[in-house]
Amino acid sequence: MLARDIAGSMPTGPASPMSRYLAARTAFFDRVVVRWLDRGGAQVVVVGAGYDGRALRYAKPGVSWYEVDHPATQHDKLARLARLGVATPSVCFVAADFTTDDPGSGLGKAGHDADAPTLFICEGVAVYLEEAVLETLLASLRSVAGAGSQLAISVSVNARSAQTTARRSAFRSAVAAAGEPARSTLTAGTATTLFAIAGWGLSPPAAGHGGQRESNAGFLVLEPA
Ligand SMILES: C[S@@+](CC[C@H](N)C(=O)[O-])C[C@H]1O[C@@H](n2cnc3c(N)ncnc32)[C@H](O)[C@@H]1O
Secondary structure, X not given: OHHHHHHOOOOOOOOOHHHHHHHHHHHHHHHHHXXXXXXXXXXXXXXXXXXXXXXXXXXXXXXXXXEEEOHHHHHHHHHXXXXXXXXXXXXXXXXXXXXXXXXXXXXXXXXXXXXXXXXXXXXXXXXHOOHHHHHXXXXXXXXXXXXXXXXXXXXXXXXXXXXXXXXXHHHHHHHHHOOOOOOOOEOHHXXXXXXXHOOEEEOOHXXXXXXXXXXXXXXXXXXXX
16 A cells, blocks of 8 residues: 555556666565564664565564654655554654764664664665765664674665666666765775674675675675674
């Protein structure tokens, strides 16, 4: 219902590179969440949640969900959920502007347990933040990440072909026109350094979160370093 409410009137055309990218990204984050829940993980934080419906789709007894988002986006989502009559009993909503607020402290006030393992998912958000803001955000999440936590994140990595560069440029124009300009594109090297400064390291491939294909697409699972 929420997806229809926010995007139901958008035209759907033949599968474009962007829709294929989004399908792969959705499948990656779905897999990470399902694995976490199957292993008994009891806390999930959706960072920059937007209209993500996973806290509703994957609601499970004993699991606490937290959605942290910009106050304006979260206000609109809550208004839509209320209008649609969708109850969210297992979701805590934490409003935070990552350019000024500390999401870790907001999570603590909302009841998040910093000593217990948490899965943080940060999908489609990094590109909209300046590198310095992203670093502060990830450091704040690290400060409330108990042992055994994971951070699944998608980042915009630098393009390898002229075709991808052209598509990126079209994407940047489209999101800027929609009022949410892209603010960062990382190289594999700058991303790894930024993660390390913020206290996160790449999860070993043995953890089974996906191999080369996903990291090439900029979908990563990190662990507290
Ligand atoms: C493209 S949406 C992605 C939403 C969702 N994670 C998904 O993949 O569908 C980007 C999200 O980043 C959030 N965001 C962008 N800048 C932000 C900021 N400065 N502080 C907090 N959230 C921000 C927006 O509110 C929005 O929810």
